[in-house]
Amino acid sequence: MKFGTKAIHSGVEPDPSTGAIMTPIFQTSTYVQEDAGVHKGYQYSRTQNPTRDALQKNIAALENASYGACFGSGLAAIDCVMKMLTPGDEVISTNDLYGGSYRLFKTIFEKYGIKFHFVEMNDMDKVRELINQRTKLIWAETPTNPMINIIDIRGLVKLADSCDAWLCVDNTFATPYLQNPIDLGADIVMHSVTKYLGGHSDVIMGALVTSNELIAKEMYRIQNSSGAVPGPMDCFLVLRGIKTLHLRMQRHCENGAKIAHFLQAHSAVEKVYWPGFEAHSNHLIAKQQMRDYGGMLSFTLEGNKLQDAQAVFRHLKLFSLAESLGGVESLIGHPATMTHSSIPKKDREASGIVDSLIRLSVGVEDAEDLIYDLRQALEIL
Numbered sequence: 160m161k162f163g164t165k166a167i168h169s170g171v172e173p174d175p176s177t178g179a180i181m182t183p184i185f186q187t188s189t190y191v192q193e194d195a196g197v198h199k200g201y202q203y204s205r206t207q208n209p210t211r212d213a214l215q216k217n218i219a220a221l222e223n224a225s226y227g228a229c230f231g232s233g234l235a236a237i238d239c240v241m242k243m244l245t246p247g248d249e250v251i252s253t254n255d256l257y258g259g260s261y262r263l264f265k266t267i268f269e270k271y272g273i274k275f276h277f278v279e280m281n282d283m284d285k286v287r288e289l290i291n292q293r294t295k296l297i298w299a300e301t302p303t304n305p306m307i308n309i310i311d312i313r314g315l316v317k318l319a320d321s322c323d324a325w326l327c328v329d330n331t332f333a334t335p336y337l338q339n340p341i342d343l344g345a346d347i348v349m350h351s352v353t354k355y356l357g358g359h360s361d362v363i364m365g366a367l368v369t370s371n372e373l374i375a376k377e378m379y380r381i382q383n384s385s386g387a388v389p390g391p392m393d394c395f396l397v398l399r400g401i402k403t404l405h406l407r408m409q410r411h412c413e414n415g416a417k418i419a420h421f422l423q424a425h426s427a428v429e430k431v432y433w434p435g436f437e438a439h440s441n442h443l444i445a446k447q448q449m450r451d452y453g454g455m456l457s458f459t460l461e462g463n464k465l466q467d468a469q470a471v472f473r474h475l476k477l478f479s480l481a482e483s484l485g486g487v488e489s490l491i492g493h494p495a496t497m498t499h500s501s502i503p504k505k506d507r508e509a510s511g512i513v514d515s516l517i518r519l520s521v522g523v524e525d526a527e528d529l530i531y532d533l534r535q536a537l538e539i540l
């Protein structure tokens with residue numbers, strides 16, 4: 160089955176009791192049993208809920224995986240992966256990863272005896288050097304935030320196999336429409352469903368998928384034991400959002416390309432980070448492992464002045480200044496003062512997060528209007 164058909168049909172069936180075409184919101188905590196221990200497969204909603212089940216199956220199908228589990232947030236999904244490890248285990252992670260993931264690793268799981276290494280994954284040798292017999296997990300994010308680096312998933316699969324570690328890919332930025340890490344050999348895929356999968360900036364949720372039965376058993380055991388499950392109303396909203404994932408992604412990609420080219424040609428813009436450009440340092444890997452280049456891009460301003468970036472934000476009318484990404488509406492962010500402000504200025508700048516770096520989550524509005532908005536804001540410089 161092709162992607163758009165799966166997005167609409169996988170995991171969902173008309174409700175057998177009424178014929179309702181939409182999966183009902185099963186807003187219930189418990190289920191009546193016919194006799195002690197005799198039930199219809201549902202006993203308590205932390206463990207199983209029909210609305211959540213439909214969504215879990217749907218997301219697993221989109222990633223070509225056998226098992227899926229949803230969580231109360233993207234971070235709760237990552238928390239579940241880390242709870243599969245035991246003290247003494249080591250994790251090798253992308254260095255420019257989502258700030259919340261870094262905080263979870265450093266301030267929660269390091270305390271329980273798990274050791275984290277952060278490394279630039281553009282260079283596979285740097286990853287190889289960190290591998291030892293305690294390496295249990297490689298954690299990768301690609302494209303990365305906010306520098307839009309692309310990491311070679313197949314290269315990481317080889318390294319993970321060489322040391323019997325698992326590879327987990329945070330696929331939030333790419334979405335299953337653009338990239339399927341399980342097909343490339345990854346063991347687990349994680350999503351902040353909050354972003355493109357939900358797609359409408361109205362839900363916080365996370366998901367994990369895998370085709371490994373052993374990992375799946377652990378995943379469901381921890382989901383039920385720790386209890387960070389999403390409610391049925393949120394599952395319903397995401398099921399609805401995913402039905403248009405392929406349509407939204409097409410437009411995100413089209414608009415992203417148009418805006419990248421517009422910015423590239425603008426005299427006030429210094430550099431545009433978008434993997435579709437042949438000059439992008441990871442363009443070839445992007446071309447191999449992604450179907451298109453997505454709606455996330457970053458750029459810097461000539462002169463690299465903080466005041467100039469701030470002036471641009473103040474003059475934009477359609478792009479809203481906000482954290483998060485992946486919704487239908489276009490957002491603009493300033494990593495140096497927003498998402499990455501806790502990183503010391505020197506370290507930040509070493510990885511490219513300079514004062515004038517601006518990140519765009521290009522929405523699905525009409526590209527002409529978005530470009531008009533950017534042009535009038537850049538004109539004041």
Ligand SMILES: *Cc1c(COP(=O)(O)O)cnc(C)c1O
Nearest residue numbers: 232233234257329331351353364
């Ligand atoms: C937002 C985000 C997360 C965290 O997800 P929440 O749903 O906010 O908990 C993790 N990884 C990436 C890449 C994200 O963008």
